[in-house]
Amino acid sequence: MTTVHTTYREAVREALREALRADERVFLMGEDVGRYGGCFAVSLGLLEEFGPDRVRDTPLSESAFVGAGIGAALAGMRPIVEIMTVNFSLLALDQILNNAATLLHMSGGQLSVPLVIRMTTGAGRQLAAQHSHSLEGWYAHIPGLRILTPATLEDARAMLRPALECLDPVLLFEHGSLYNTAGDLAEPADEVDIDTAAIRRAGNDISLITYGGTLPTALAAADQLATDNIQADVVDLRTLRPLDEATILGSVRRTHRVVVVDEGWRSGSLSAEIAARIAEHALYELDAPVERVCTAEVPMPYAKHMEDAALPQADDVVAAARRAVG
Amino acid sequence: MTTVHTTYREAVREALREALRADERVFLMGEDVGRYGGCFAVSLGLLEEFGPDRVRDTPLSESAFVGAGIGAALAGMRPIVEIMTVNFSLLALDQILNNAATLLHMSGGQLSVPLVIRMTTGAGRQLAAQHSHSLEGWYAHIPGLRILTPATLEDARAMLRPALECLDPVLLFEHGSLYNTAGDLAEPADEVDIDTAAIRRAGNDISLITYGGTLPTALAAADQLATDNIQADVVDLRTLRPLDEATILGSVRRTHRVVVVDEGWRSGSLSAEIAARIAEHALYELDAPVERVCTAEVPMPYAKHMEDAALPQADDVVAAARRAVG
Amino acid sequence: MSRGSRALSARGKHRTELLRQMVRIRRFEERCVELYSAAEIRGFMHLYIGEEAVAAGLMQALSADDAVVSTYREHGHALARGVPMASVMAEMFGRSTGCSRGRGGSMHLFDVVRRFYGGNAIVGGGLPIAVGLALADVMRGRPQVTACLFGDGAVAEGEFHECLNLAALWALPVLFCCENNLYAMGTALAREHAATDLALRASSYGMTSWAVDGMDVEAVAAAGNRAVETMRASPGPCFLELRTYRFRAHSMYDAERYRGKAEVEQWKQHDPIDQLTTRMRDDGELTDKSLTTLEAEVDSELDEAVAEAKAGPLEPVEDLMRFVYTEQS
């Protein structure tokens, strides 16, 4: 097995390149994916390789071009629509919820929507209240969608393929803080599934359940806890809808203590669903109340010290874990 | 105390009339609130009484007129914006989340947004996948908003006043199935708060926690349970954000068993947050896992038998309660 | 085929077909009203009565490979497109034999074989889909056209603007068909739009655009044909404003406070079916007998459709969770 040293950003780009090469039905469409080189430089170079037809710059019209992705998918294409960031996806939410997620059902099974929508998500770069949302857990409420949150280089590289093979709309959330993550990656890339959660670090003392941008936070906390001889089981959900309940409950049954780490605003975040599932299906396994470390319920402030205070930090996770371990 | 026999629809209308009479800054704006008489006949007659300036028909432009409500609120008015149904509110979600809910914060406390947005919500009338959403619990995820769900004649009549007095954006969800509910109402109307949940029926054996359109379902279930001598404590949340945690936990501490009834799709619905709060703060009070009775995670089918199967029914609540009581 | 049509000229045959489609739609909906009163049909139901010329005229301009995107007022579109009446009626009944398996109802008719992409109940929500269908056709080098129907109300939505711009910018073969029936529910045209000449508005995006008498089925057919020819010859969208009127309420729950009876009566003088039958009679293309035959044929098609719909099974409740995700076959 050979490996390459790469970044999360390059891994996503490589995945896009592979998809565009492999299937002529695939095309990439979104604001500034082409000439600008992608607003986070993810799609840099793809225009030159695949041309403006398949790497298609759109006007600022989120609703129209997301809906156009749906229509193109209905007509046999395999569009990858990029919404620059999750913050702007609200403008396309009607198309996502009322069309992409429902057409198969409303048509009694006639119309599949094999569409992939990618977007950057998350806070941490002092972008303030309108540019720091973490709404992937919120999107996971919608039946008919699949919600993926690649948190590792491997997943950044490999999740796109099964997402494109899936005949239903898939939303892929890339946390902005991950793009510069560097590391070694197998080449050719390993295959991954988009159905299961992964244990990123095994332990029997406490479950740290997380996904996406807070996986590094949870792993850092696990390191700290290990110095106290508390071995954390770090669950990376990977797919927020449908949830891999078996892996979650399996971890809880081993550890009997849980901290959910979620960058969404606490109330109504995905962490609530995780806690609820545990309370439903593993209540008697719990040796301590479920802890949640989430983002403070405030629009994101610009000032660094305030943003840091609002976001889940490794120390918060450690403190919560200590409370749970008692 | 005199009482009048009235309906939920008339109670909402009376509340609107009172507000328009009491404060000239108040106006009502939305699609077909005027000449058509309101799409569910709620605002019938108000155009004639208050004129087209204050009962203002808008074009089909949800984003613009909701945003215009925000702007008018900033400039000292007290707009009541009607979005015909929650299903169309997705088109205005950017304005609601990125502007209404954040302006106060982004401006460092300078700009309050005293805006009330009313909308009809819910399923049950065979309106199929695009016209049957129950998203009020989903909206409750957003900091900066207050989410109200009047479920009784009293609340339909009286919640608007404190909503208008509140200096922050308030979303008022009226469940379509409630409009024809009839009953007696005190006149002049009692005052109500918009901060606390209400116990609609007291009992010590099990907590049925619900709100809005499923309050009648929960009460019907409570009646059935009573014939088996299971006395249910029926909690009507009334306000979904901020949640009245004290009343919820108080009920759980009395009954030690919980069924949450929520018309939202199960995963990520408000029921999850309720279950999570209980698992966090009253874990050791629970004598049984938290049960949730929610809508099946499917876009709403048109056919009656399928819609009935998808929605929470009193029998489902009874069955869940029996499981919990064991 | 009607027996009376045997001796007809090409124009006579063409007109007979247009008439047949309009009568099918009219009778279908009249029956639906009865069935709604009998609670066989439920939910929201939006009637097309008065507007039949638009569907009949436009659909004949399309080939089987073209695509259609429609609204919640789409019984007429579906029928004229060739979706079998029995499967539309079964859908109204919520039966699994319905064209959307009973999952959709009146507002969500679909027929993928006929490239009839629904049945969208969010005003304006179908336009982006039409743009995407056309984009796919262009990218795959197919010469199809996508017809997208919507109302005057939809023109106020932001999506209208985004989609007209996108289709014009990318030269996509979308035939935008605005059914201007002068009202969006209870809101009259001049209270929805600062500029009420909708064809002119559309032309400001740089696309060929014109207004058509939507009560005259032959005018609609001619416009549809011309638009489709133009689009097949050189790429790019077209916009047709079809000026029409609905004779009935917006939906089954509308007290029609916003317009006077006299106005409605006046428009009924332009009934598209009456107009065409008069013209055909004048031209010797329609007799009492051939009309009776045509009506009888439609009636029996309709009776059969209702009977089939009634006989159709309900989907088993155990299947509730199907069609949320695609079933791998």
Place this chain on the structure above:
Amino acid sequence: MSRGSRALSARGKHRTELLRQMVRIRRFEERCVELYSAAEIRGFMHLYIGEEAVAAGLMQALSADDAVVSTYREHGHALARGVPMASVMAEMFGRSTGCSRGRGGSMHLFDVVRRFYGGNAIVGGGLPIAVGLALADVMRGRPQVTACLFGDGAVAEGEFHECLNLAALWALPVLFCCENNLYAMGTALAREHAATDLALRASSYGMTSWAVDGMDVEAVAAAGNRAVETMRASPGPCFLELRTYRFRAHSMYDAERYRGKAEVEQWKQHDPIDQLTTRMRDDGELTDKSLTTLEAEVDSELDEAVAEAKAGPLEPVEDLMRFVYTEQS
């Protein structure tokens, strides 16, 4: 006031004020670039350099009672509107003395006293707010105007369309100010819009609309004055297309692959500050000395602003949860 302006004609004074505003904006942003490199300022920062004539020309047309709604590229708008430079700079530093208390940053400048309603970072998101502010003014019988600034990119968003229609339909005094700098990030005008004459597009809604040389501050000022006068005289919106150009990258993270250096250099020949100073020199309204004085005044204002910003306290972390809901006083 600059001492050099004492002997000036009215026109000379007016021009000096325009010049001063443009220089204030230019120097402010140049300093911001340095401070960004020094990591004193963070987040997204969008520079206005090259476009100063628009802010300076428009803001002088407004009275203190009028309202302004802006975008994320709004340093220039805020400064020209009269938001104190120190409070803008403190905001960039994230200090509690900032005009948004450090909660907003570069993209979210607010000053309610000056009716400066931000600072909106969702493209197109400010337009509905402007419509609402104007609606409130009309309903309360106040003669104000609301100026709403946005870019050429925003014109493609559905909200643009909805808001122009609404303002025209209801005859609301919104002055729509489109800063057409030819690019939306990396997307050139002709790749965003099927119809690139934006003033013409706006006029299709039935509002007075014209294009202005946005590099010529006097042209902008004249257009702004004329528009505001028109609007105060008879109700209804106006639309100005300000043709301008940004000399710098879209934001601090832009490699500018989408345009050539030559194009940028050519536009720099039309630098709004150079144009005005040349004209003023030619007309004997500006000397080396008076320019030096003006520059020195701006520099010291800027130095003070930076010093104040640096000295400004950070908000205590304990206050994190404030300003989610209004505090009852």
